[in-house]
Amino acid sequence: MSLLKQLLLSVTLVVAGILAGTLFVSLDTARQYLNNELQAQSRNAASTLALLMSQPGNQDRATRELLVTALFDSGQFEQIVFTPTAENDVFRLELDRASQPKAVPDWFSGLVTLNAKAQVREVTDGWQRIGTISVMADDQYALQSLWNSVFRLLFIVIGVGVVWALFAIILVRWFRRALKREITTQLEAISTTGQPAAILSESSESHFSELHDVSDAIGQARERIKATQAELDSRIESLELELNRDPVTGLANRKYFVNDLRRRMEKQARGAAVEGHILLFRQRDLAAINRALSRVQVDEWLKTVGERVLAAVKQFPDIPCVLARLNGSDFVLLMLTPSSLDAIRLAQHVRKTLTQLQVTLREGGVSRWAYALIDAGQYGDVSTVLSALDHALMRAESSGHKDIEYVAQPMQVLESKAAPSESEWSELIGHALEHDGLVLSYTHRLYHNELGEIKRYEALLILLDQSREGTAIPGFLFMPAAQRLGYSSQCDLKAIQLALTWLTDNPEELVLRVSLASLLHGKFTPTVVDLLHAAPANVVSRLCLEVDAFALVSGSAEVQAFCRDVVACGVKVGLRNLGNQPEALIYLHQAPFSYLKIGGDFVAGVLGSPGSQNLLGAVIQTARKLKISVLADDVPDQGTANLLMRQGIYLERSEQDAKPESNV
Incomplete structure (x- = not known):
């Protein structure tokens, strides 16, 4: 916003503030004064009229009404009422507002109110009270006076504001010309490239004492610009060299x-x-x-x-x-x-x-x-x-x-640093495979419904960093790196070996997850089959290998072949995350699954989503036809649990019923 507009805006605000304040104070003062005058007028008129009506010669009814009428005809009163004590006939005279033109607009009379209250006096006959007289002055003349004074004050303030605005415009224009003459010329000489050194070194004396400090500051800036111009050129050139772009896309490199x-x-x-x-x-x-x-x-x-x-x-x-x-x-x-x-x-x-x-x-x-x-x-x-x-x-x-x-949060894979690089991951995983640095962590799980319970253990592959004693990296952190580096199948084979060893010493069932990258590896399935054939039948029958529903969709042929081969060896096969990958339903009949597992967002939203309930019904119907059990994890509330239980789904019990154990 220009200086002129700022000045005019400030003047307008000041004038508006003065006007509002003046109008408010003036109106309030005038209103109080007119209220007092109206009250005094009503009070004096009521006292005078009561005194006249109390005279011995004015006691008949006609004389009293004549006195009241004479006072009302003066036009200064809105209402006069005489109320006799012994009679029921009240004599009332009041103005008809509907037939009279309004002195001021309705909004003004509603905004500025005058309290012209009626004044009451007693009328006596000697010592005997014969009635009361009530007189209320007319406030229209007072409102008319207030209205006229508001207009006069408004015109005066607006006139002063217009004069000041014209003066401010003239003043700012003169000041602009003075600045252009005294300062702009010097600034343009500094900012213009290719100026001779003599022009840059010139300094002119200001004609206004107020601008001497500004001229001195411009001179100092001129000297600093001369001293740093070469340095700035050098830095700009180096920055331009650093701001390289990708030659193909034109993006930053x-x-x-x-x-x-x-x-x-x-x-x-x-x-x-x-x-x-x-x-x-x-x-x-x-x-x-x-x-x-x-x-x-x-x-x-x-x-x-x-x-x-x-x-x-x-x-x-x-x-x-x-x-x-x-x-x-x-x-x-x-x-x-x-x-x-x-x-x-x-x-x-x-x-x-x-x-x-x-x-x-x-x-x-x-x-x-x-x-x-x-x-x-x-x-x-x-x-x-x-x-x-x-x-x-x-x-x-x-x-x-x-x-x-x-x-969302930093992944502190190791205690003192963030995720390792590919070379560090390769060294960690390769060393773990060669020196027994991979172990399994076992967690007890208990699922139940009205038909019975399913008890088993679930295993998670752990990588031990032997260079840091006590540092354990869970599989969900190091397996992505293992899959990129080609170690996935070796890690899963090691996990199966560890699982078979554990089953030899323990009578429970054990569930072990297998990654998609391993299932797609050509030699993985035959190697697993060889391991299962070498193990006792009672051990193999208690092993359950679990695959992801996404693996069944994206690598359906390899996954189906793996499931059929290991089931032929006596192993059970399960499918997890079916709710997040419903497309797996069309491949469900092509592999001998023992159970399906749902959970996560699908289970959390099934109670309030008709679509999720329809999908759940399709899953349950397909599972029943194929004689496959359905398990649910992470049930959020009792309402969802009741819905799933009615469908015959096995629900996981609380953590008190599933205590984790580990051989790490």
């Missing part, structure tokens, strides 16, 4: 993104409120895309990916973002928002955009993306952020789903 992230993390360490979320998305089939398309087509496709993601980001103008290409298949999006909901909303929009850019591959199917999202504000340095992103991406790749793997 890895160096720029890392430097920018480091600067923001340093500001956060100094106390600045720099928080954000980072989305890393990788094209898992870039090599297959290179085989399906020419190099020029791949470059155009990558450029289109960058353009489409930038267009998707622009639809969220409230979230500042930085998009970069880290390497051939990895892209990263920094979202400067502390809100996880906003970050997830934007990330889902990016995922939807990338889904539309999938490429059909020669081998069949379409290209796949993997997504990892973390809260960067939870980490202290850039290396920790990058390692956490990489670990989250490994989890996304190993899970096999197309959703975004969101990690």
Whole structure:
């Protein structure tokens, strides 16, 4: 806003304040004064009229009414009422407001009210009271006076305001000309490039004493600019060299993104409120895309990916973002928002955009993306952020789903550092496989319904970091890295060996999960069959291998073959997470499953969702036809438990009935 507009606005506000205050004070003072005058007028008129009517010669009715009429005809009173004591005939005279023109508008009379109360006096005949006289003055003349005074005061204040506004306009215009003459010329000489040194070194004396300090400051700034101009040119040149762009997509490259992230993390360490979320998305089939398309087509496709993601980001103008290409298949999006909901909303929009850019591959199917999202504000340095992103991406790749793997809290895999790099993971897992660093943790589970109970133990694979005594890494943290590095099948085989050993010493049933990457490995199933044939039949019969419903959908042929082969050896097979992957129902009859397991969001929302109840009915109906038991975990409340129990589903009992045990 310009200085003139600010001055005019301030003057307008001042004038409005003065007007409002003056009107309020004046109206209130005048109203109080007129109220007192009306009360006094009514009081004097009532006293005079009562005195006249009390005279001995004015005691007949006609004379009393004549006196009242004479006073009312003066036009100064709104109402006069004479009330005799002994008679019921009340003599009343009052103005008809409906037939008279209004002196002031209704809104003004409603806003400014006058309390013209009636004054009452007694009328006597000697010492005997014969009645009362009530007189109320007319307030219309007072309201008319207030209305006129308001208009006069309003016109005076507005006139003064208009005069002051014109004076302010003239004053500001004169001040602008003085500033342009005294200061602008010098500033333009400093800011203009290619000026001779003589012009930059000139200093002119100001014609106004008020501007001497400003002229001195401009001179000092001129000297500082001359001294630092060469240094600034050098720094600008170095910054331009650092701001490299990816040659294919035109996006920021890895160096720029890392430097920018480091600067923001340093500001956060100094106390600045720099928080954000980072989305890393990788094209898992870039090599297959290179085989399906020419190099020029791949470059155009990558450029289109960058353009489409930038267009998707622009639809969220409230979230500042930085998009970069880290390497051939990895892209990263920094979202400067502390809100996880906003970050997830934007990330889902990016995922939807990338889904539309999938490429059909020669081998069949379409290209796949993997997504990892973390809260960067939870980490202290850039290396920790990058390692956490990489670990989250490994989890996304190993899970096999197309959703975004969101990690809200830092994953403290080891005690003193964040997720290890690929080389560190390779060393940890390889050392554990060679030196018995993999063990199983056992948890007792108890499921029940009206038909009976199912008692068993569930095993979780644990990696022991032997370089740090007592450090145990659970399978859900290290198995994503094992699958990327090709150790998945070896880890699952080791787990099966440990499970068979435990079953040899314990009479209970044991459930062990098997990953999709292992099931897709060509030599995994034959090796497992050999292990089962070498074990006693009474041991194998108590082992249950559990696969994910997503594995049954995405690798149906391999998973079905695995299930049939191990069941032929005497092992039971279970299916978990069916509620999150309902497509697995169409493959359910093609593998000999002993039980199905549902839980998570599907069970939590089944009570209030008709769609979930219909899906639950389909699951139960299919399971009954195939003679498969249905188990439910994480039941949120008793209402849901009652609904599931009526359907014949086995529910997990409380933690008091399932005490964890471990050989770690």
